[in-house]
Amino acid sequence: MNNNAPVRASGGGRKRKTTVQHKSSLTRINPPAELVGPHAVKMWKQQSKVLIDRGTFEVEDAPLLQAYCNAFQRMLDADIEINAQGLTVPTADGSTKMNPVINAHSKYAQQFSRFGSLLGLDPLTRLRMMGSEGGSGDGDEGNEFDGY
Template identity: 35%
Template sequence: MGRPAKPTALKLLQGNPGKRKLKKDGPAPAPLAETPDAPEWLGEWAVEMWCAIAPWLTQTGIMTRTDTHNLAVFCAAYERWRLAEAEVASKGITVVDAKGVLKKNPACTVINEALRQLASFGAALGLDPASRARLMGSGGPEKPENPFIVLKGGRASK
């Protein structure tokens, strides 16, 4: 299967470093011009995260209308993670069930699931360094000019 194909619009944005022929008929949703409002159903912490991330995603041209659901799921997972962490902080890692047996706090499972969702949907949005580099291009310094290019009949840049 390999790595998922990079959208043509993203290759154009990055300058097509591989110099491969680009598909002209590929899907290319337009970036949003304005930051969308958070969905009404999101909780307080989720809206806080939306307001922190959505403007950056819009300004960088990453966010399209088709990405808003990814951001909503990411923010909802963030809220679940925060609520579960608060639960563990107040009741501990273990709890006593109805039969009096000491068991792992179910909030620990919620934390693990929410963190997996944060990683997955965050990567889709470019919210970790590796996926951000993939989405935005390397952003590193350009290669220095090869001084021997003139010997091969090329032209040195000024």
């Protein structure tokens, strides 16, 4: 038996970073009429440009980006309403209860976060999509377990 070659577990070791540049078939996409407000339109213009420049946006992603932008607009609208009404509102019997708009705000914030993650617009998902190894880069030759 030849003992010169190290024995490695299958799948062991660090995966090599492969950078395949994908180019989006789009260069620009206009905001749809279904966006619910000016902040949604502005968000569409900003994020569609980012996604197209990255090469990660295609026409079939447009409904997801639309939902992302509308969730952002509705979250901001809920903020405005909460600031105007306060965190609590009076009830019919004279007591107070939590403003129901807070629940709507929470729902829109969750949608915004989820849709953004699906599009790769949050830092963690972006790192995963870009194949980050978390190491020092080009000079990284592996770790201490690569020989096993």
